[in-house]
């Protein structure tokens with residue numbers, strides 16, 4: 001990939017809404033991405049390989065559970081800092097951001113919120129430092145948008161739980177040391193279990209041939225009579241609300257992350273439009289190209305405001321699941337539209353790995369699908385405003 | 393060893409430059425500020441002395457409260473404490489005078505500054521500071537070792553390098569080479585968290601009237617169009633240089 005010349009757009013001086021510490025955290029993540037991600041990411045995406053060597057660096061910039069309290073190895077930062085870190089990482093690549101989101105919101109968050117003190121002490125500091133990596137198993141082959149139908153289940157065998165079933169499309173699964181697995185007990189209630197690599201009957205085959213999130217490892221979780229110690233059940237919350245609480249946290253991070261991908265596409269297209277000459281002029285001087293750029297920066301600015309406001313609401317513990325859903329849907333859709341327009345602006349160059357746009361565009365096809373598809377989020381807002389359920 | 397690193401707070405190199413107040417002041421609206429890159433090289437070297445030789449590192453800036461994030465970043469990178477002299481940095485001599493007071497009060501052995509700041513590129517502060525304090529001074533420094541009271545310093549000279557031995561107390565005007573770009577540090581989360589608790593003290597300036605005043609800033613003229621003249625047509629070239637460009 002050519003040199004990373006990224007300059008972040010801030011059309012409405014939204015930096016004024018951030019604290020000095022927010023900016024310090026964001027700028028550190030931004031510099032780190034420039035130094036550690038941009039030079040290697042194209043190669044890893046082409047090879048369809050997760051760059052394992054960056055885990056330590058991700059931990060150092062606070063990408064793993066930045067809002068987890070310091071006593072558990074986190075940084076005790078607020079929600080806006082978390083969002084900004086996700087934005088910067090996804091500016092580099094959605095796949096790397098996915099790894100950080102999963103670790104923070106889908107693994108550390110449930111242990112912190114639904115786990116007991118022993119579980120927190122045992123896992124959180126090591127997850128924060130990247131010594132342990134985790135994954136989150138909710139989706140199943142036959143239950144994607146409708147996770148409440150899941151068939152993965154466990155039976156109380158006195159000394160342990162016996163877990164059976166399979167999960168699909170699980171980010172980080174191929175290398176994760178632990179998995180937060182959502183499964184039904186004998187009465188059909190959903191609980192979270194911490195399953196560790198090495199437990200007998202637990203395997204994690206990798207999913208190959210993806211055209212999206214190629215630098216992120218995706219796999220299955222297969223449980224064939226796995227004996228899970230009883231102390232590995234997350235005791236403080238059960239029911240579908242438990243995994244959905246994790247999704248709220250992750251979707252919030254994605255709402256910020258998508259802005260990062262969009263900013264990178266816009267910035268690339270803007271620079272290219274001033275340098276590329278056709279018909280004796282920079283292509284940026286043509287109205288049709290300006291329309292694209294004008295719409296991009298407008299949509300980015302709106303998305304930034306949405307994310308910032310949602311961050312304030314989350315800091316005040318007032319953000320509803322429906323509000324988070326709206327931001328995830330809007331911002332990912334915005335990023336995808338921008339990626340497609342930006343790709344066209346680069347002409348043939350837009351399809352090469354010389355520029356990041358096509359990679360972002362393909363990545364965003366996963367981002368618009370996971371953590372609730374675009375359509376499912378429309379139904380969430382629809383239900384919220386009408387009170388009428390259109391899911392079934 | 394007590395090290396003082398002088399940190400200047402400058403616009404990022406990609407900033408759009410504009411002026412206000414009838415072109416007498418830099419317009420900071422929407423501008424991102426960073427640690428002066430030359431200062432970042434010497435700060436990184438100071439971290440090395442801290443880690444390898446147990447030096448203490450204080451960072452100082454002459455400027456108003458809006459400069460504090462830059463000092464906070466230096467603390468996050470690893471400096472032990474920060475001092476801000478609460479005054480507008482009007483010119484190089486004024487800044488050097490204020491820094492000299494900080495050095496005297498803090499009893500520093502080694503003062504590291506960047507060779508120049510990339511905002512006004514005056515390049516005067518380190519030399520003036522050494523002059524006021526009557527300390528040894530090496531400018532354009534690209535290598536620095538300290539052993540007890542003696543320093544071995546490499547500086548860039550026209551077409552080469554010069555290696556010198558000198559004594560502390562010493563003022564250095566440093567640049568790339570004292571460390572390399574790859575050595576520059578990005579603050580990590582631990583550092584940012586620790587920086588919250590490190591002291592950042594604000595001291596009032598010594599009274600001293602600035603001796604210069606900025607009257608007006610002008611931007612360089614935009615590059616004009618290029619005229620290409622055929623190599624066989626020297627007459628036309630001379631004609632244009634004489635009558636149009638009026639340079640010969």
Ligand SMILES: Cc1cc2nc3c(=O)[nH]c(=O)nc-3n(C[C@H](O)[C@H](O)[C@H](O)COP(=O)(O)OP(=O)(O)OC[C@H]3O[C@@H](n4cnc5c(N)ncnc54)[C@H](O)[C@@H]3O)c2cc1C
Nearest residue numbers: 136137138139144145169170171366370371373375376391
């Ligand atoms: C790269 C990648 C990584 C992932 N990582 C994880 C992970 O770490 N952990 C995890 O648990 N899951 C993960 N997922 C799974 C993801 O959350 C699911 O793919 C997603 O929830 C959609 O489920 P599905 O693929 O089964 O699609 P389906 O649910 O089969 O949906 C197919 C289509 O039908 C539409 N649809 C479904 N129901 C309705 C309805 N009621 N009304 C209207 N339209 C409807 C959907 O919007 C979609 O367009 C990942 C997915 C991908 C692609």
